[in-house]
Amino acid sequence: xxxxxxxxxxxxxxxxxxxxxxxxxxxxxxxxxxxxxxxxxxxxxxxxxxxxxxxxxxxxxxxxxxxxxxxxxxxxxxxxxxxxxxxxxxxxxxxxxxxxxxxxxxxxxx
Amino acid sequence: xxxxxxxxxxxxxxxxxxxxxxxxxxxxxxxxxxxxxxxxxxxxxxxxxxxxxxxxxxxxxxxxxxxxxxxxxxxxxxxxxxxxxxxxxxxxxxxxxxxxxxxxxxxxxxxxx
Numbered sequence: 001x002x003x004x005x006x007x008x009x010x011x012x013x014x015x016x017x018x019x020x021x022x023x024x025x026x027x028x029x030x031x032x033x034x035x036x037x038x039x040x041x042x043x044x045x046x047x048x049x050x051x052x053x054x055x056x057x058x059x060x061x062x063x064x065x066x067x068x069x070x071x072x073x074x075x076x077x078x079x080x081x082x083x084x085x086x087x088x089x090x091x092x093x094x095x096x097x098x099x100x101x102x103x104x105x106x107x108x109x110x
Numbered sequence: 111x112x113x114x115x116x117x118x119x120x121x122x123x124x125x126x127x128x129x130x131x132x133x134x135x136x137x138x139x140x141x142x143x144x145x146x147x148x149x150x151x152x153x154x155x156x157x158x159x160x161x162x163x164x165x166x167x168x169x170x171x172x173x174x175x176x177x178x179x180x181x182x183x184x185x186x187x188x189x190x191x192x193x194x195x196x197x198x199x200x201x202x203x204x205x206x207x208x209x210x211x212x213x214x215x216x217x218x219x220x221x222x223x
Contacts (some may be wrong), residue, residue: 034211036180042202045215087153097155097166098203098212107222 002027003099006088017078021104023071023088032067032091033064035073037084038103044087047073078108112136114215116202122221123192131187131218133202142185143203143212146170146178153201159185197222 006023013019018020021035048055050062050071061074071088088101115134123129135142144156157177164177166201174190185204189196199219203212 022146032209041199043216046211046213049211089181097168098145098153099155100153102152 002101003027004088004090006086007104008103010107012107012109013021013078015078015080018074018076018104020075020079021073021088021106022084023073023101025069025071025088025090025099027090027092028066028069030090031071033062033071034091034098035060035062035071036054036087036089036091036100038087039084043101044089047086062066065107069100075106078106080108080110082106083108114202114204114213116200116215116218118218119216120219120221122223123196124183125222126191129189129192129220131189131200132222133185133187133215134183135185135202136170136206136213137183139204139206139213141205141212142177142179145201145203145214146198147201147217148195148198150196156187156200178219192220192222194222196220 004025012030035047036044036049048057050064052064054063059076063072083105085105087103089098091098128177136141142159145153147153154170158165171176176188178186201217202215205212
């Protein structure tokens with residue numbers, strides 16, 4: 001089983017749509033959780049950390065379910081500029097390595 | 111906003127040659143990392159570095175790889191004898207505290223011929 005598994009995608013959505021990404025992780029000892037975005041052939045950029053209580057940043061909402069080992073990202077009112085690959089990332093321990101999912105590609109069309 | 115910088119942006123090297131990839135982490139950061147991404151694949155961890163020593167390394171990081179922080183600002187990754195399969199994007203990352211997110215440089219594209 002992969003350590004971090006994401007929806008394979010790609011997701012093709014019209015502008016203004018709501019889109020949800022799902023992610024599962026295999027190690028129950030995982031401590032930190034993040035969503036990064038990656039534009040084509042560029043570096044991963046932190047989108048948001050994911051907290052147990054769930055958190056929101058503008059149009060983006062992240063949820064964590066530790067019992068199910070499941071992480072989600074919801075994007076509301078999607079923009080053309082949201083087109084990118086979204087990476088689900090976990091870390092087992094503080095200061096430790098990041099473990100990346102394979103990413104889910106999002107394409108927002110006019 | 112402070113950022114992690116990497117040089118060169120693209121390195122082309124003959125197989126068997128040594129290559130050094132350079133990174134300048136964000137200035138007050140204490141934790142440093144190297145990752146790589148082979149084209150079309152996911153980002154993979156190579157090594158983490160804290161307090162002037164390696165804290166963790168992956169199976170990829172074999173005897174051909176080494177890291178160094180030669181001064182107060184640079185963090186380097188050396189590959190001693192490059193192989194074709196070392197061709198990838200190499201990303202440096204840093205964080206200020208152990209529980210803070212890592213910030214990535216814009217990467218070095220390494221092409222081995």
